[in-house]
Amino acid sequence: MSELLLPPEHRYAEIMKNKLNEDGSELSILNLGPTHPATHGIFQNVLLMDGEKILDAEPTIGYIHRAFEKIAENRPFYQITPLTDRMNYCSSPINNMGWWMTLEKLLDIEVPKRVQYLRVIAMELARITDHIICNSILGVDTGAYTGFLYVFQFREKVYEIYEEICGARLTTNMGRLGGFERDWSPKAFELLEVFLKDFPVAWKEFENLFERNRIFIDRTVNVGPITAEMAMAYGFTGPNLRAAGVDYDVRVAHPYSSYEDFDFIVPVGKSGDTYDRFCVRNAEVWESLSIIRQALDKMPEGNVFHADVPEYYLPPKEDVYNDMESLIYHFKIVMGEIPVPVAEVYHAVEGGNGELGFYLVTDGSRTPYRLHFRRPCFIYYQAYPEMIKGAMLSDAIVILSSLNVIAGELDA
Amino acid sequence: MSLETTQIQDKLVETFGESVFHFNQEKDIFSFEIAADKITAVILFLKNDPTLRFNFLTDLCGIHYPDNVLERQFAVVYHMHNWYENKRIKIKAFINGENPEIKTLTTIFPCANWMERETWDFYGINFIGHPQLKRILNMDEMVSFPMRKEFPLEDGGRTDKDDRFFGRTQSNK
DSSP states (O other): OHHHHSOTTSHHHHHHHTOBOTTSOBEEEEEEOSSOGGGSSOOEEEEEEETTEEEEEEEEOOTTOOOHHHHHTTSOGGGSHHHHHTTSTTSHHHHHHHHHHHHHHHHTOOOOHHHHHHHHHHHHHHHHHHHHHHHHHHHHHTTOHHHHHHHHHHHHHHHHHHHHHHSOSSSOOOOBTTBOSSOOOHHHHHHHHHHHHHHHHHHHHHHHHHHTOHHHHHHHTTSSOOOHHHHHHTTOOTHHHHHTTOOOOHHHHSOOTTGGGSOOOOOOOSSOSHHHHHHHHHHHHHHHHHHHHHHHHHOOSSOOOBOSOTTTSOOOHHHHHHOHHHHHHHHHHHTTOOOOOSOEEEEEEEOSSSEEEEEEEOOSSSSOSEEEEEOHHHHHGGGHHHHHTTOBHHHHHHHHHHHTOOHHHHHO | OOOOHHHHHHHHHHHHGGGEEEEEEETTEEEEEEOGGGHHHHHHHHHHOTTTOOOEEEEEEEEEOTTSOGGGSEEEEEEEEETTTTEEEEEEEEEOSSSOEEEOOTTTOTTHHHHHHHHHHHHOOEEETOTTOOOSSSOTTOOSOTTSTTSOSSOTTOOSOOGGGGTOSSOOO
8 A cells, every 4th residue: 555655756665665574564654644633733744654663754844835935025014914923823922023023123113111011921921822732732632631621711811811902812913013003901901910810720730630640741751852962953942942951042042022121930851852841831831920920010100002103103093184294104104115224134032932033134125125934843843753763653743742833833 | 251243253254264254243143244165164163163152053044136246146144143152143145146056054953954945945046965955835846936036926917906006016115
């Protein structure tokens, strides 16, 4: 059968020809994906297997490639946030904020402290949802469904907060150049307080269910380990790198949006296996909660929600009708006629999965000349075949899940 | 004692002379250009030199400049990061527009593998020595390189949209 599934020039075809092992057993080819329910996304892996053991894997990606970089070269700057939403759709606010901060770096815009703190809250909420998804789905893949259902309702609670802030839930398109499109409503802060009260209880319980669970430990300890050297060579960043014991975090290395004002630790693991990745993400959720609390406590008084940059920030509608200057700015911004210097900037934020970078080249026109997204998933997923070699098929699923590879970010 | 940009510049000029040039500080990133044929030597030097220690290849991507002279129509951009001193640099290597090729970095940084495949996929830049240089995000049957500037975003035959009234051209300088 297997011969039929492989084109003759495939590098496994030669191996399959001499497929008899010494003891008479056969090697086999298994297509894991593209649309397998256990991979949570569209990834294909052609696995070369000996019984249930994986000898080699060849990943194919690009099934949901949407040419964001090409589209971005043809869109005015403010129309690019919706594209960033759709990269890591589990934590879109981080992507949105990352993009606005890139533009602000390009235009040298100083953002008020209150806006920076609000952004930090939005980004940390996004990190929490990202980690909720990754860790609870890892539970599902090891056979523990309850924990997933239990914490997943809190993702819904976060989405309700997003809805209050920007009106959208999953693909948020949050914020504007220089701040937010409107001030956060009292309802948003109310929901946030409720979340900060209820979620830690549930998350503690979730942790208790897993961290010392015999079955979970058996399934994850020493599964898919990666050394710190390997992880760095393969371009790992974020929780997956920190699980291997390297304490690199963009929030600490290059603080943006006033992260230097907050007190938090960067949790690191040791062996870089699935269990460590799980624990690092768990610990990061606690740190995120603490950052949100600190941001709320330190929030400056007032109701400033955007920087004072009339050339780039849409004026309120009533001013557009009654005020000449506002009308001009409104027209220019909507038509994308905003002045932009000729420059190259690189800005990185700590996304849910690692260093999310925006490399922007402008030529003074209305659109980026070149915009490249440094997507953490895309870069570390290439280590996946190396990580699953010698593992069982069921381990491959768990490793994929613990790496938190998001198809949208992988393919851009 | 943090790593100063002048230190990086002096070290590089001392070792590679004319092959490294156009040093400048762009916002928060120190950038320079290098001659494309020296790419592996420079990157290896930056990685292994005991004072420079640029241990991490953050990003690698291509840019197309169709309006430049033939020798400078493509650029490959490398972002490197020294985690010990927390210093970023950006390196640009311009290459020929007709037959764009440059040496691969996969032997120095395994993570360059897919990034170079992506660059090949979208710009048709040939990375000499790459172990498996084939398309990654687009389908294998594709013949063009879609991120080149001459490749249109939309089907030219579309009649339902008149972009003239919306300024939706690539450049309206």
